[in-house]
Amino acid sequence: MDTYNIVIDDSMILNVINTDMSESLDLISMQMFLYIGFLGVAPSFVIYKTKIKYRGAKRELLSKLKLLSLTLLTIISIIVIFGDFYASFFREHKSLRYYANPTFYIYSAIKFIRGNEAEAATALTIVGEDARIAATDEDRELVIFVLGETARADRFSLNGYKKETNPLLKKENVISFTNFWSCGTSTAASVPCIFSIFNEQDYSDSKARHTENLLDVLTHAGVNVLWLDNNSDSKGVALRVPYVDYKTTKTNPVCDTECRDEGMLSHLQDYIKKHDKGDIFIVLHQMGNHGPAYYKRYTKEFESFKPTCNTNQLESCSKEEIDNTYDNAILYTDYFLSKVIKLLKENDETFETAMFYVSDHGESLGENGIYLHGMPKFIAPEEQLHVPSIMWFGNNFHNSNISNLTNKKNNTYSHDNVFHTALGLMEMETENYINTLDIINTN
Numbered sequence: 141m142d143t144y145n146i147v148i149d150d151s152m153i154l155n156v157i158n159t160d161m162s163e164s165l166d167l168i169s170m171q172m173f174l175y176i177g178f179l180g181v182a183p184s185f186v187i188y189k190t191k192i193k194y195r196g197a198k199r200e201l202l203s204k205l206k207l208l209s210l211t212l213l214t215i216i217s218i219i220v221i222f223g224d225f226y227a228s229f230f231r232e233h234k235s236l237r238y239y240a241n242p243t244f245y246i247y248s249a250i251k252f253i254r255g256n257e258a259e260a261a262t263a264l265t266i267v268g269e270d271a272r273i274a275a276t277d278e279d280r281e282l283v284i285f286v287l288g289e290t291a292r293a294d295r296f297s298l299n300g301y302k303k304e305t306n307p308l309l310k311k312e313n314v315i316s317f318t319n320f321w322s323c324g325t326s327t328a329a330s331v332p333c334i335f336s337i338f339n340e341q342d343y344s345d346s347k348a349r350h351t352e353n354l355l356d357v358l359t360h361a362g363v364n365v366l367w368l369d370n371n372s373d374s375k376g377v378a379l380r381v382p383y384v385d386y387k388t389t390k391t392n393p394v395c396d397t398e399c400r401d402e403g404m405l406s407h408l409q410d411y412i413k414k415h416d417k418g419d420i421f422i423v424l425h426q427m428g429n430h431g432p433a434y435y436k437r438y439t440k441e442f443e444s445f446k447p448t449c450n451t452n453q454l455e456s457c458s459k460e461e462i463d464n465t466y467d468n469a470i471l472y473t474d475y476f477l478s479k480v481i482k483l484l485k486e487n488d489e490t491f492e493t494a495m496f497y498v499s500d501h502g503e504s505l506g507e508n509g510i511y512l513h514g515m516p517k518f519i520a521p522e523e524q525l526h527v528p529s530i531m532w533f534g535n536n537f538h539n540s541n542i543s544n545l546t547n548k549k550n551n552t553y554s555h556d557n558v559f560h561t562a563l564g565l566m567e568m569e570t571e572n573y574i575n576t577l578d579i580i581n582t583n
């Protein structure tokens with residue numbers, strides 16, 4: 141909390157449950173050990189070693205009661221005298237309770253456990269069993285959905301960022317949506333929400349876990365669905381579809397200090413060739429700009445902006461160094477997305493091809509002393525919620541509405557639009573499809 145200015149709410153506890161070794165190691169530092177040692181272990185040891193003389197139960201109880209009543213009296217008089225001030229103060233600063241230690245994280249932990257208990261009893265609700273490919277659709281679809289990580293809309297030069305962070309994508313015929321908003325501020329919160337049928341008002345994490353998602357609907361219609369993951373995992377979204385972990389050298393041929401996003405593309409052409417019937421929908425879950433060790437997220441040739449911040453101790457770097465490092469990782473995503481487009485182009489003859497990219501959430505880079513992400517949504521700064529989203533279409537993509545997309549690039553969209561837009565891209569017919577939420581098929 142002190143280093144990254146985060147709060148420990150129930151969704152942060154969800155993150156803790158969902159994390160893995162490499163993600164946790166990125167957060168651990170020498171400073172953290174010193175901090176815990178000097179301010180935690182050392183004082184605890186002193187207290188432990190202090191000899192306490194008890195004066196007998198009766199006297200102890202009496203003196204505790206005295207202290208307690210004095211404290212209560214003080215609190216009551218403060219409330220009576222300054223009541224109006226505190227009432228409006230807490231109303232104006234609701235977020236204060238998130239910082240109250242240790243009560244808030246104890247409260248959050250109980251809330252999290254209760255939520256999980258209630259959900260354990262619920263069965264899975266089937267969605268879109270009626271889904272089928274439109275009869276008018278004769279061509280095969282090949283759609284790659286790139287699920288980005290921790291990318292900020294304002295760091296894409298396609299959206300007007302002053303540094304050139306999209307040198308490769310700008311050469312492609314892409315549409316960049318400038319006004320796209322995430323449903324959560326962390327991977328564990330956003331990913332299930334992106335693929336969920338529920339819109340933001342109806343959504344809850346436990347409902348999502350007990351309801352089939354976009355990938356299930358596509359599967360019902362006979363689409364070949366595949367999830368490749370170079371992030372933590374699919375957060376429960378890909379439980380019922382083929383899934384391959386690319387964080388290991390066993391599957392990913394492009395690994396140096398860590399396995400790279402582009403490794404997910406290495407066997408895709410074989411996969412596409414092998415599946416010679418039906419539509420194909422592939423999700424690529426990126427490592428992207430996952431922090432705080434941004435410098436680990438790209439190789440040397442992407443170190444264009446210097447000086448960089450080569451530590452996970454963000455507060456020890458200058459704002460310029462943090463920005464440069466973060467932007468270099470955006471450059472790597474620019475490269476990765478251009479490689480996805482290249483792969484789709486190679487299959488343009490046989491398929492109607494499209495790429496749909498959207499990040500799961502944004503990132504705070506030290507604005508107002510806040511770092512990383514995961515703030516409760518209603519107090520989260522814009523940087524954590526405003527995400528980049530990009531579409532690209534192959535020459536044979538049959539939808540006259542795509543020519544109109546450039547006019548919609550500044551419209552307000554959110555992760556709520558993903559479910560229905562993906563169904564639209566795949567030309568799905570199902571009672572669950574809501575035309576007005578499909579970015580492509582509405583005006």
Ligand SMILES: [Zn+2]
Nearest residue numbers: 290326327500
């Ligand atoms: Zn994330």
